Each structure stands twice: as structure tokens, then as C-alpha cells.
Amino acid sequence: MSRRDQYRAELRAGGPAGWPAYLRERSGLPGPRANLELAQAVADEGGPDTFDSLLATDDEYLVFCGVLGLGRLLADGPPARARTRIEARLHGHATDPRWRVREAVALALQRLADADLPRLLDLGTAWVGDPHPLVRRAAVAAVCEPRLLTAAEAAARAVALCERATTALAELPADQRRDEGVRALRQALGYCWSVAVAADPAGGLPAFRALAAVDDGDVAWIVRENGRKKRLARLLVSAAARPADAARPGSD
Template identity: 55%
Template sequence: MTQVELHRDALRALPAEEVPAYLTARSGLPGPRSNLELLTAFGDVAPAGLILDLAASPDEYLRACGTAAVGRLLVESPADTALTALLHARAADPSWRVREAAAMALQRVGDVDGAALRLLVQAWAHDPHPLVRRAAIAGVCEPRLLRDPATAAAALAACRAATDSVEALPADARRDPDVRTLRQALGYCWSVAVAGDPTAGLRAFAALERSPDPDTAWVVRENRKKARLVRLLPA
């Protein structure tokens, strides 16, 4: 039995009011790595009310657990705009762990409903907030999701839109920490997107390499270091 399965069983057996203490005691924090298996298990089995409560928690790990689990609620209630708004807000959370959980929530959606993921990613890749744009590319640039050709195309389009958004900024605005976080994500997401659709991806990456923009040049250099892209580039 895997750790995720063990945690699922334990969480199912607990009264809802005892779940936060269980999560906190096994969070792995403080430490170098939070317990992602536990976070995943919570998202699999937690009741909706508890998910929403934790997504608003002041505690970073509990808020991350709740945020990632919102993806399951969106799958169950795709027309619930309040859930989409909540996830959008968490995509720009001050905590990087919570922002990563928002991207994981998008991936939960994509595992079940690729079309719904693509709609969210298309909108978020053009969002005014750089951290929301970052969530869009981090969410869709997941290898398991890019086996679907339509989602692979959406990943390339999102990376291009997010890159264009950085290129459109004046130099002083690019020093904003949130913009730097977006650039950091572009530094690996492009390689994932290209690997998801090498034929279209290599054409898109070749166009990226022709850009005179210094931040785009940095993005190109970072992606060229990734083994998944090195394998695809001409010798």
C-alpha cells in the first residue's frame, strides 16, 4: 500500500475536526520538503466544506492542502464560478507553497477534463497578474497532461503568451518579484511544452531563440539546460 493510500484510509476514519491536526503533525514542515503524498490524499477524500475551510486557513500547509483539493471540487462542479475565483486568488497567494498547490489543482482538473483545463489556462495565461500567468503555465506544463494533443498545443500557446507578457513590460517593471517568479517558471516550462509536442514545439522554440529580448534570451538558455529539450535539439 502506498503512502497516499495509507493517508486516505487514515483521513477517512477521522472526524473532520481532527483532520487539521493530523495534517499539521505529518506536514513535514518545518523542513526541506512538505508532505505532498498527504496533500494528495487529502484532496482525494476530504469533504467539500473542509476543503473550503482549509483553503482559507492562515496556516501555510493547511491552506496548500485546501487549495490543491479545490481542483477536485472544480471537477465535480465545473460551473461553480466561486471555486474558480478562489483558485485564481490562491494562484497569487503570498506563499509559494500555496501557489504551487494552485497549479496542482489545475492539474487535477486536467486529469479528468482536458477541455476545462484548457479554458482556464487560456484565460489565466493572459491575466493581468504575473503570478496567475505563472500558475497557468506551471499547471498545464505537466508531462502526463501533454499526452493529449490539444492540451500540448495549449501549453505552447500559454508559454508564448506568458513570454510575450514579459517582453511587453518596461525594464523597471521586470524587476518586480512576481514577474521574476513568472520568468523563473518560463525557464523550465518551455522545455516541458516543447517535449509534449516536439514538431510544433521546436518551431516555437526556434522563434523564441530569435527574440532580441534579454529576458527571453535567459529563458532560452535555462531551457536549453534541460535534458528533455537537449534530447530534441539538433546536435
């Protein structure tokens, strides 16, 4: 039995009334890592009322679990009106001042993607056009997950989201660049490009290389950070060597 399955069994045995104390005891906080397996088990086992009660607390970990639960509800395929309400709640949590809650939004959207990837891609496209940088951050962080980008269309959409989010960041005036939300978006783009390009090298590499021509300090930082990621560094080396290989006699 996996840890997640064990947690699910214990949650069922204890009943939702006892969940807050159980979660606080096993949250892993304060500490560097929250208990993700337990949070996913809560999302597996809970229902709308339970998630609402967790979200109504001031406890960061309980809210984290409640946000993941909203993702489970989306993945269940609710009617259109309920789906719109849940998406609006996740949109609101995407701008939470607590970074773990914001990360829970990305994880919740990935639960949706596991059940309905086209819906996540459409939602990501809408959110990346939002004026709030933390909403844009949630969009790219949710979509740029390797397991979700095995299909060509999904990978191409991920590259497009990274392009739009980077362009939006570069258009911000200098006095907004130190904003916490902008810095969080930049941080996400510092790895999301590498995930998207690795999934779609044919379309992603030209788009990524074009960033080098952008005269912007934050964009230059994004290029450097992604270039350090092994998944992208290998592609860049291979692409740089290809013209020379093609020129050699017998290289066909």
C-alpha cells in the first residue's frame, strides 16, 4: 500500500470532522516540504463541503488541501455552471499571498488536466491573458508539466503560453518589476520554457532562441536559467552541432 493509499484509508476511518487535527499533525509544516501525498489523499477523499471548510480556515496547509480538492471537483466533470464557479475560485486563490497556496492552484489544474487536458489548455490560454502576473504564473506552471505535454498540440500550446507570458513581462514598466507577483512569474518562466521546448523542440527552439534578441534584463535572466536545465541544454548543444554535421561528407 502506498503512503497515499494509507492516508486515504486513515481519512475514511477518521471521518471529515477529525481531518483538520489529523492534517495539522502530519502536514510537514513548519518545514521545507509540505506533505503532498496527504494533500492529494484529501483531494481524493473529500467532498465539496469538506473542501469549503478547509478553505475557510487560516491554516496554510488546510487551505492547500482545500485548493487541491477544487481541482478534484473540476476533474470530476461538473455541470457548466458549477465548473465556472470552481474555476473562478481557483483564479482567486492564484493570487494568494502564500506561495504554497498558489502552488496548490497549479497542482489542482494539473488534476483537471489528467482528466480533461483540452480544458486545461483552454483555461491556461485564458489565464495567461489576465493582467495579474500571478494568474499568468499559475497558467504556465500548470501547463508546463512533462507528463501533460506528450501530445504535439499540448506541447505547442505550452510554448505559446510561455511566449505570451514572457512578452507580457517584458512589456511591464521598470517600476513594476520588483513586484512580488512579477518576480514569481519570472521565476516560473525560468524553468517552464525548458519543459515546453523539450516537449516541442521543432517549434520551441526557434521561439526560445528569439528571446536572445530581446533587450530586457528579466528576459535575459529567463534565457540563462532555462539554458542551465539539462533537458534544454542537451537540445541546444545538439541543435548547434547539427549544421556542422550536415556539412560533413557522408553525413547523409
